[in-house]
Amino acid sequence: xxxxxxxxxxxxxxxxxxxxxxxxxxxxxxxxxxxxxxxxxxxxxxxxxxxxxxxxxxxxxxxxxxxxxxxxxxxxxxxxxxxxxxxxxxxxxxxxxxxxxxxxxxxxxxxxxxxxxxxxxxxxxxxxxxxxxxxxxxxxxxxxxxxxxxxxxxxxxxxxxxxxxxxxxxxxxxxxxxxxxxxxxxxxxxxxxxxxxxxxxxxxxxxxxxxxxxxxxxxxxxxxxxxxxxxxxxxxxxxxxxxxxxxxxxxxxxxxxxxxxxxxxxxxxxxxxxxxxxxxxxxxxxxxxxxxxxxxxxxxxxxxxxxxxxxxxxxxxxxxxxxxxxxxxxxxxx
Numbered sequence: 258x259x260x261x262x263x264x265x266x267x268x269x270x271x272x273x274x275x276x277x278x279x280x281x282x283x284x285x286x287x288x289x290x291x292x293x294x295x296x297x298x299x300x301x302x303x304x305x306x307x308x309x310x311x312x313x314x315x316x317x318x319x320x321x322x323x324x325x326x327x328x329x330x331x332x333x334x335x336x337x338x339x340x341x342x343x344x345x346x347x348x349x350x351x352x353x354x355x356x357x358x359x360x361x362x363x364x365x366x367x368x369x370x371x372x373x374x375x376x377x378x379x380x381x382x383x384x385x386x387x388x389x390x391x392x393x394x395x396x397x398x399x400x401x402x403x404x405x406x407x408x409x410x411x412x413x414x415x416x417x418x419x420x421x422x423x424x425x426x427x428x429x430x431x432x433x434x435x436x437x438x439x440x441x442x443x444x445x446x447x448x449x450x451x452x453x454x455x456x457x458x459x460x461x462x463x464x465x466x467x468x469x470x471x472x473x474x475x476x477x478x479x480x481x482x483x484x485x486x487x488x489x490x491x492x493x494x495x496x497x498x499x500x501x502x503x504x505x506x507x508x509x510x511x512x513x514x515x516x517x518x519x520x521x522x523x524x525x526x527x528x529x530x531x532x533x534x535x536x537x538x539x540x541x542x543x544x545x546x547x548x549x550x551x552x553x554x555x556x557x558x559x560x561x562x563x564x565x566x567x568x569x570x571x572x573x574x575x576x577x578x579x580x581x582x583x584x585x586x587x588x589x590x591x
Contacts, residue, residue, distance in 0.1 A: 291533050291544065295551045302558035310561060321432065321440055322508075323553045325350065325501035325517070328446050329524050330545040331453040332383075332497030335490045337528055337540040338457060340470040341390060341397040343491060345382070345405030346498035346524070350517030352412045353379040353502030358421050358512040361428055368427045376499035382408065383495015384488065391487030409515065421512050431507040442504060449500075453493070454542035466490065467539060523552055526573045529580035552576065 303311040320327075329346055336343045357375030360366040366374070386404055389395040434441045457463040465486050468476040477483050498517070505516040530551065531544025556569040 291530055291547060291551065295547060295554070298551065298554055298558070302554065302561065305558070306561045310558060315557070317440070319550070319553050319557055320443055323549060324432070324440075324442055324446055324508075325504045326520055326523055326527070326549050326553075327546060328449065328497050328504070329501045329520055330497075330527055330549055331450045331542055332494030333524050333528050334531070334540045334542050334545055335453065335457065335466065336397075336494050338463070338466040338470050339473075339487060339490055341487065341490070343386065343401045343494045344398065344521070345386060345401040345408060346494055346501075347517035347519075347521040348405040348408040348412070348515075349379050349382045349495055349498040350502035350505060350520060351515050352382065352408050353499040354506035354516050355412055355415070355502075355512055357428075357503050358424060358506050361425060362421045362423055368425060368431070371428070372431070372503050375503050376496060379499020379502065380492055380496040383492045383498065386495065387488035387491035390491060391484040413514065424510060428507055429510050432504060446500075449497075450542050450546065457542065462486065462489070470539075522570070522573050522577065523549070526577040526580070527552055529577055532580060 299311065309315065329350070333343060333346065353375040356378050357371045360371035360374050361368070382404070386397075386401050389400045389404070390397045432440065432442050436444060457466065465476065465481045468479065468481055469483055469486055473483050501520065502517060506512050509516070527548035528540055528545045530548030531541050532539070534541060534544030534547065552573055555572055559569045559572075560566075
């Protein structure tokens with residue numbers, strides 16, 4: 258029996274990675290949904306309010322008003338990348354703002370010392386969340402909801418009925434000083450978010466966070482220190498919330514009860530909008546920023562057109578619900 262030397266066994270056909278290519282990365286058109294809707298929204302309000310909506314001054318004002326939201330998104334994306342939740346950052350922002358103003362008025366601290374105290378408090382409270390979730394294995398949804406409630410209760414007991422007078426002008430200048438026409442606080446926030454985004458996408462910590470989000474048990478077996486990573490993630494979130502508290506009180510020129518309450522829904526809506534722009538439908542800082550600006554444009558446009566104030570809250574909730582629904586469908590299809 259002879260064998261034809263020219264005959265070659267055919268290689269098995271290469272399986273197409275339909276899950277990675279078609280499902281998780283999604284069709285290329287999906288990446289253009291959020292930018293497309295954003296452009297259409299801006300075009301609509303520009304036509305509806307010509308000469309008022311699409312202006313440099315309105316754009317600068319829009320970003321300035323939403324600066325606390327932008328910085329909060331950086332820390333929230335780190336936590337969400339691990340598939341954890343932080344429901345306490347709004348309360349942490351309020352506590353940090355209260356401590357900063359108290360340090361200025363009651364203890365005559367310098368502006369930068371008071372800012373340091375506020376951010377340090379946010380960092381500390383974030384680390385407490387990290388210990389609860391990472392080391393004591395408290396579910397993040399319940400744990401951070403509980404710590405947020407505790408922080409808010411303590412904050413109300415200390416500063417709810419207190420009127421702070423005599424806040425120095427230097428503290429207000431934190432959000433008023435400009436460089437080449439751009440508010441300095443926006444420049445600093447942009448640099449911070451750029452660093453966080455680069456860390457999540459290119460660093461070892463970012464890959465570990467993504468691995469934890471995919472499967473924490475597999476990440477632990479692969480040698481990832483899951484507990485420490487979660488501690489770092491929640492600490493970053495707390496520090497960003499501390500900065501947001503400083504910005505809120507500096508912009509307002511005073512302390513008022515629960516200043517960070519409006520951040521919670523808007524931050525999660527913007528973060529979930531980022532999924533359509535992330536590789537493999539992952540949370541990412543760039544997409545979250547675009548989502549935040551999109552929501553801010555909707556809120557500003559609704560205000561300019563004299564629609565009821567509740568409409569912006571309704572639309573933010575609708576956007577969040579839609580984003581979660583789409584993510585759930587993808588996970589089920591996987």
